[in-house]
Amino acid sequence: MDAEIIAVGSELLTPQRLDTNSLFLTDKLNALGIEVRFKTVVGDDRERLASVLRAALGRSGLIVLTGGLGPTEDDVNRDVVAEVLARPLREVPEIRQQLEKRFARVGRTMSANNLRQALVPEGADWLENKNGTAPGLWIEQGETLIVLLPGPPWELEAMFESACLPRLAQRATGGRIVTRVLKVVGLPESEVDRRIAPIYREYRNPATTILATLGSIEIHLRARAASDAEAEALLAPLADKIEVALGDNIYSTKGESLEEIVGMFLMMKQKTMAAAESCTGGLLAERLTRTPGSSNYFLGGAICYSNELKTKLAGVPEVLIKENGAVSKPVAQAMAEGIRRRSGASIGIGVTGIAGPGGGSAEKPVGLVFIALADEHGTQVREFRFPGNRERVRLWASTAALEMIRRRVRD
């Protein structure tokens, strides 16, 4: 059974919005072995939606429509589906009662428009919406299954998980698709591909995709088999070979972020850390503290944008800044050692650099960043030249700092 997703809503055809529900749906459908072959976005327009739906009926075993189930005139999905399938709409008393109760509970009166949500095409099942007013619809039309879901993600996701997944699992006979994600740090995308292309090209199943996001590279391996266990068995040899080829540049195989991995290592080794940041402006600390429980290993830090604060908060001697400039190896080192001393952390990090777009020179160009790591064994300082704009330089610098911590704590 192949699926297609039709997202309905004129706002999804503006330059500001994307249909992101289809990512959730694709993920869940793939796990059941169902491939998504088409995704269409169409506005709240009867005629256009009808033409898209007719095309879908001719080619897909499962059609999921999202959005367009609200109470307003703009919400045409229910009507169009009823018309195209030639199934008249009938009011379902149970839905009407639920709607009335819901409105009574919040002390509002229900408008006549809301009653549209109690209409169901003849012979269709309706799906309860625990997080909103619009029920979903489940329609079997010959060999084709048509599912209508509400647009708001929290409504759609809850309804799909509770009402659709169990029923789909029974019908899906195409096996299972299992995905494994290997996350890589410290190598450019081209180098990752150079090393692993000869390996993954040998395999059609699993299929391999390399995704470069800002600051990290992900390798997605996707295997299809009769069961999860068989799919895992297909994944294992390819994953193993890739892990050998990339070695310890792979930091995660279970979806963890780099900051989570660093946190896990710090916890395991019972270490704490603190950071003094200049050009990253708090981004390193912000990333580390995204993880719940990070207060167990992250004590805090100083953001020393001004030279004066480099001295006052991180204890960098004024003369060092005067002699070497704020963006220099000695200052990075002094920041790391200073914040370590002040905070009492096992590890101190110092980051100073030029994020741009201004402030660069021939000698010290935009993208130049020094990162220092101080611990009981001494202080290591590395010099980086990151390409790209301010946002990229800051992100790469924070990633490089996390990677230095990961390697130091692990070893």
Added chain:
Amino acid sequence: MDAEIIAVGSELLTPQRLDTNSLFLTDKLNALGIEVRFKTVVGDDRERLASVLRAALGRSGLIVLTGGLGPTEDDVNRDVVAEVLARPLREVPEIRQQLEKRFARVGRTMSANNLRQALVPEGADWLENKNGTAPGLWIEQGETLIVLLPGPPWELEAMFESACLPRLAQRATGGRIVTRVLKVVGLPESEVDRRIAPIYREYRNPATTILATLGSIEIHLRARAASDAEAEALLAPLADKIEVALGDNIYSTKGESLEEIVGMFLMMKQKTMAAAESCTGGLLAERLTRTPGSSNYFLGGAICYSNELKTKLAGVPEVLIKENGAVSKPVAQAMAEGIRRRSGASIGIGVTGIAGPGGGSAEKPVGLVFIALADEHGTQVREFRFPGNRERVRLWASTAALEMIRRRVRD
């Protein structure tokens, strides 16, 4: 002339990837008065792409295909378009020479596959690719215009701007669409809608969309007219009424972020600031330092995750933490006053709270945040209860702090 966009690529049908090129294209097409009526994503599959293309030919004046122009067997756009339009492919010597030169320049030999990129359907124009090897295609088929663009955004965007926009501008006779964005802070989405729905409902043109992103609400007004000036004239009265209804909760009408606006106010009033953050973990500083030149007004700050660092970096008396707890009004105040004193900034900010998911209690639940602002007039402390998860609490807290600065500096 209505447009539709067909994004081709099997990776766009996985749970990890979205077609984002269509946002860029929609924005540019809208400005020319061209509406996008359908967006389709289809895999690298000859038969499926052909069926999508045939449907498009029957309904759209402009069809933009993206992706699928590479040198590999997977890239089928060129072939499928030639076949569906019944225009045989012919090699264009000029493209071949450009390809050969390009490969010679980087010292690589060109594979036979690459020659596929020199093939052009009979009667079609080709579009130079300044950032890659795959040329685009421009095909006039009766009243319909079909444009093929490469998938990588930097190739697509450069090609569209230089080769497509000027030609499209000549053909587009549907007038212009101009969008104005009003950004709102300090009000929930429901309250924004309650206040302005009676206003914008009076207008069909401009059309109004309310977008709630994390931490900010945007009101998009979109007017269509014969010229930009006429569209602006349509926008002005509606924008004015909305600005009256929302007053100073509107912080930006020209696209600036809240942190940019705060920076502009600080520069204008020649003020500086510093921040001591606990639960936001550096996010406030990180947001402020995203703006180039922020070192002119942002001196730095302390991230005091541990109580000890609240004392050491922000000068919070130990006894204050012992008596009131780290998440309390007096500690927020002491953080703001302490970091102001240490940094010598005109304004000091203190943020302490419980971001969750752990650490909450009946008395001090997850989402409780105290934010203090200290300046020469004294210290203001506000208590907030933010809903949602860790990420949302941190984001709302940093937004609330920025909003406190905006109001204080402006007045």
